[in-house]
Amino acid sequence: MNVLVCISHVPDTTTKIKFTDNNTRLDISGIQWVINPWDELSLTRALELKDDASCGIDKVSVAHVGPVSTEPTIRKALAIGADDAYRVDAEPLDAYQVAAQLAEIVKAGSFDIILCGIESSDYNGSNVGGMLAEFLDYPSVSGISKLEIKEGKAHITREIDGGKEMLISPAPFVGIVQKGIAKEPRIAAMRGIMMARKKPIQLVDAVQTEPLSETLEFEPPQPRPACKFVDPEQPGKLIELLQNEAKVI
Amino acid sequence: MSVLVYTENWNGKFKKLSFELASYASELAQMSGIEPVALSIGKVEQDELMKLAGYGIKKIISVEGDSIEKFDTRTYSRIISDQAKKEAATLIVLANNNEGKALAPRLSVRLQAAIASGVSGLPQETDPFRIKKRAFSGNAYATVELKTAVKILTLTQNSFDLSEKPVEASIEKVTAENYETAPGPEIQDVQIQTGKLLLSDAEIVVSGGRGVKSADNWGPILELAELLNGATACSRPVSDEGWRPHEEHTGQTGKIIAPNLYIAIGISGATQHLAGISGSKFIVAINNDKDAPIFDAAQYGIVGDAAKVLPKLVEALKAAGSS
Numbered sequence: 001m002n003v004l005v006c007i008s009h010v011p012d013t014t015t016k017i018k019f020t021d022n023n024t025r026l027d028i029s030g031i032q033w034v035i036n037p038w039d040e041l042s043l044t045r046a047l048e049l050k051d052d053a054s055c056g057i058d059k060v061s062v063a064h065v066g067p068v069s070t071e072p073t074i075r076k077a078l079a080i081g082a083d084d085a086y087r088v089d090a091e092p093l094d095a096y097q098v099a100a101q102l103a104e105i106v107k108a109g110s111f112d113i114i115l116c117g118i119e120s121s122d123y124n125g126s127n128v129g130g131m132l133a134e135f136l137d138y139p140s141v142s143g144i145s146k147l148e149i150k151e152g153k154a155h156i157t158r159e160i161d162g163g164k165e166m167l168i169s170p171a172p173f174v175g176i177v178q179k180g181i182a183k184e185p186r187i188a189a190m191r192g193i194m195m196a197r198k199k200p201i202q203l204v205d206a207v208q209t210e211p212l213s214e215t216l217e218f219e220p221p222q223p224r225p226a227c228k229f230v231d232p233e234q235p236g237k238l239i240e241l242l243q244n245e246a247k248v249i
Numbered sequence: 250m251s252v253l254v255y256t257e258n259w260n261g262k263f264k265k266l267s268f269e270l271a272s273y274a275s276e277l278a279q280m281s282g283i284e285p286v287a288l289s290i291g292k293v294e295q296d297e298l299m300k301l302a303g304y305g306i307k308k309i310i311s312v313e314g315d316s317i318e319k320f321d322t323r324t325y326s327r328i329i330s331d332q333a334k335k336e337a338a339t340l341i342v343l344a345n346n347n348e349g350k351a352l353a354p355r356l357s358v359r360l361q362a363a364i365a366s367g368v369s370g371l372p373q374e375t376d377p378f379r380i381k382k383r384a385f386s387g388n389a390y391a392t393v394e395l396k397t398a399v400k401i402l403t404l405t406q407n408s409f410d411l412s413e414k415p416v417e418a419s420i421e422k423v424t425a426e427n428y429e430t431a432p433g434p435e436i437q438d439v440q441i442q443t444g445k446l447l448l449s450d451a452e453i454v455v456s457g458g459r460g461v462k463s464a465d466n467w468g469p470i471l472e473l474a475e476l477l478n479g480a481t482a483c484s485r486p487v488s489d490e491g492w493r494p495h496e497e498h499t500g501q502t503g504k505i506i507a508p509n510l511y512i513a514i515g516i517s518g519a520t521q522h523l524a525g526i527s528g529s530k531f532i533v534a535i536n537n538d539k540d541a542p543i544f545d546a547a548q549y550g551i552v553g554d555a556a557k558v559l560p561k562l563v564e565a566l567k568a569a570g571s572s
Contacts (some may be wrong), residue, residue: 013501013521017388037502095364096357118350121386121501121524125366126345126403130322130354139433140322142351145495156434159496160347161259161449163441169434176351179502180495212363216392218384221527227534227544232553236565238533241549243569246531248510249453249477 001152001171002059003046004111005082006102006128008036008120009066009073019218026122026218033073037185038117040080042175044182045147046115047081055149059083061111065092065101071201078196079188085199090206093214095123099131100209106136112171113154118143118178123215129176139173145180251286251308252278253338255329256301257348258293264450265411266344268304272412273371273404274342275305281375286310286336290328291318295420302418304411309418310336314425319436320348324428326355332423333360338399345403346449353403363395369408369507369528386501386524406449407507408528446480448497452509453479454529456499457487458522460515460536460555464492469559470514476566482506484516500525515555518543535559 011017012032020027035043043062050057062077063086064070074085088101106114116129133140145164146157156167159178169175188196230238242249254274256267271287278285286308287301298309312328329352333341341356343349345367357364367383377394383405384391448454455474457467467481474481481497488498499506501521507528514535516522523546526532534547537554544550551558 011385013386013524014519017385019389041502095354099354099358122384123391124383124386125364126350127354127357127364127366130351131358133322134326134355134358137323137431139431140351140355141434142322143347160439160441162443162445162447163439165436166438166440167434167436170432173434179498183489212357212361212395212397213365214394214396215384216379216394218389218391220389221387224532224546224548227547227550230549230551232551232558233561235551235558235562236569238549238551238562239565239569242510242531242533246510246548248531 001055001057001112001149002061002110003050003057003113003115004106004109005039005043005046005060005062006114006116006132007039007043007062007064007073007077008117009033009064009070010036010120010122013037013121023217023219033070035073035077036117036120038119038177038179040185041179041182042115042117042177043077043080043082044186045177047186048182049147049149056152057149061085063102063105064088065090065098067091074201075196076188078199079192080186081192083199085201086204087201088204088206093211095125095127095131096212097209099128099135101206102128102132103135104207105204106132114138114172114174116174116176118176129174133174136174139169140176141167141169141173142176144175144177147175147181250283251336251338252281252283252340252342253286253288253329253333253336254306254342255349255352256287256289257344258289258291261291261293262297263300266346266406266450268300268411269406269409270342270344270404271301271304271306273409275414276371276412277340277342280371281340283339284308286338288312288329288332290325298420299418303413303415305414305416307416307418308421310421310423312423312425314428317425317428321433322351322355323433326352326359327428328425330356330359333399341399341401343401343403345405349403353401357401360399361397362399362401363397364401364403365393365395366403367405368402369405387527388520388524405507405528407452407509448480448482448499448504448506451480453477454482454506454508454510455479455512455514456482456484456516457493457514458484458516459486460517461487462515462556466556467492469563472563473512473559473566476563476570479510484522513543513547514559516543517541518546
């Protein structure tokens with residue numbers, strides 16, 4: 001069984017976000033780039049399953065759509081333990097373009113489970129996984145919080161409103177992953193970093209697609225008014241403010 | 250032409266989110282000079298369907314059938330895209346929740362329709378179509394232009410006020426028969442917590458962080474939530490420690506919520522946590538560190554030890570409630 005984990009390259013989630021060129025572009029100076037948190041958890045889980053011989057996973061690959069400057073992020077995925085990688089050489093403008101490129105990699109390869117994070121922490125679209133599934137006409141399961149392989153079948157737990165749903169999915173399928181699938185992302189060890197240098201990154205030519213949308217500009221959220229402090233000895237004051245000023249209780 | 254809004258139901262009932270979607274679609278339709286149409290999938294009684302007319306929806310399509318009682322992304326996206334074509338929908342509105350997030354991207358590919366996900370207001374202009382959406386996990390808003398003839402919007406829960414606008418509405422019943430799809434995931438079991446207010450539905454949320462110090466100290470938080478008719482949440486270290494279930498984890502990688510009131514107790518307010526709660530209308534912070542970043546996000550704050558402040562706050566609330 002082969003697993004493909006789709007990874008996105010995003011600013012470190014602790015980065016202070018700033019914009020440039022009249023707020024039309026992200027200011028990338030000083031930004032640390034990381035694997036999108038949900039993609040990193042998906043990769044971690046795929047590697048945990050591969051480590052367990054009873055799951056029968058032969059290979060874990062990663063795929064990424066981005067220019068050559070994003071290769072350190074792919075190397076990081078290889079250092080964590082992915083066997084090989086695909087990079088589509090393109091600068092996508094929206095999720096549709098990303099999914100269209102990833103679909104070509106899946107069609108050309110032989111993958112049983114394709115994992116995508118629920119969203120990227122930069123554009124918060126939550127779209128690539130579902131679009132990829134539709135391009136491929138594969139079933140998809142979204143909101144996955146647990147994934148196990150038993151007797152060659154994917155046993156999945158996904159979150160639904162107010163509870164959980166347990167499913168078994170035939171392969172191939174696209175799994176859209178949220179928190180819970182792995183506790184902590186796996187960290188690259190020195191040996192992994194050394195080995196990653198020798199692992200192949202296959203360069204894939206982009207297919208022609210037009211974006212459906214364009215991001216025009218960014219703006220920071222409205223600043224909130226300064227905090228009003230209440231004496232800790234008189235918390236009744238807080239209740240009063242919430243009742244009469246904010247009118248929320 | 251029309252605005253088609255997918256109004257999800259829960260065991261045959263709509264909830265506030267459904268009416269937020271209906272209100273949004275009505276205003277969007279008015280702005281674009283077209284008709285709002287609601288689409289419901291699964292068994293919903295006539296009088297429940299008619300509730301949508303209270304929010305300006307003039308046409309309600311109800312698709313029912315034995316084969317579609319259970320949610321399946323492929324089947325549901327086919328039903329929605331077929332109805333969208335039939336109604337000549339140029340705008341499709343869904344909730345930015347689990348189900349909407351699963352359906353919108355499939356619809357986008359089926360209908361060649363651009364998506365703006367996580368919108369909380371109406372577009373700035375409709376031709377060209379420009380709208381603001383959440384980006385960088387709440388640290389920014391992006392203005393996107395949707396360039397396709399059909400456009401899809403997913404609306405953030407609790408971000409758009411209900412607008413009651415009763416109208417005469419017609420109901421069209423559709424029987425779903427021809428939606429056989431290739432074998433997909435099969436549901437083995439479903440576990441639903443009953444009688445518990447869902448975190449995503451709660452208008453008031455009381456949340457605890459590392460500063461609460463142990464699972465045993467959660468009593469006053471639960472009590473406060475109950476008195477306020479709210480739900481409980483927590484920060485990531487708390488769910489990682491196992492003090493609270495991970496379903497309660499609110500933040501960038503956990504749940505993203507937008508209640509009217511969020512009370513953060515013993516939470517320092519790291520960027521990743523704020524990413525999950527920045528849509529809250531009011532934030533109250535209780536923390537013993539006066540320099541904690543949570544106070545920059547909060548409108549009201551108490552600097553003090555949660556263990557000491559909380560019992561007094563609960564008492565004060567009881568006193569205010571009984572007066």
